[in-house]
Amino acid sequence: MLLSEPKQTIASLDVDAQYGFTPACPQELPVPQGEDIVTELNHQAQFAQYRIGTKDAHSPSALWVANAQAPVLSPIEGKHMDVRWPVHCVPGTKGFQLIQGLPHPAEYDFFVWKGIEPDMHPYGACFHDLNETLSTGLIEFLHSKHIKVVIVGGLATDYCVKNTVLQLLKAGFRVIVNLAACRGLNGDTTQAALTLMRQCGATIISASQTLIQDAEEVYA
Secondary structure, eight states: OOOOSOGGGEEEEEEOOBGGGSTTSTTSOOOTTGGGGHHHHHHHHTTOSEEEEEEEOOOTTOTTBOOSSSOTTOBOOOTTOOBOBOOOOOTTSGGGSBOBTBOOGGGSSEEEEEOOSTTOOOOSSSBSSTTSOSBOSHHHHHHHTTOOEEEEEEEOIIIIIHHHHHHHHHTTOEEEEEEEEEEOSOHHHHHHHHHHHHHTTOEEESOGGGHHHHHHHHOO
């Protein structure tokens, strides 16, 4: 049974479901079909007591921004950066906005903005730094609400979703990854991410419809 815990101990997490990761912003990081996850994110939230969201919030002049001499995914030296990326998810732009159909950030129970510093490019939602020492407060929020299970969806599967899931697993939560609420940047790295998440203890489901029978049994 996937949902053996009461609803009060379940949270739903929308990871970086922003236009900057959809074809609506082709110059940023357009994830194929990235805009198609909204219905599933909204549906999985119905199984949870708390809904959490995250956003990338990057400077257009961040030190990790790619250029002609240093292309996308080329390594970069820095304590809190690893590779270069295009400019994306800049506050005040369309790419920063949550995809239409999702709640306003103020309507979530907890919200994380990450990557604000120009020399820091984290992926996971639980820490501001790559060394995972500076907490965003997400883990502490979940513990304060006595959460045991987190249902995760968002963008992109092979980067921010993967790292967030691994951080939550390390923190002791049971994590369910909803594939219908995720999309990946690259087929190979997405498959590798799914394999790693499974190996580390995550449960992978095809869609939130899988949770309905469990919910009927647990919440009856």
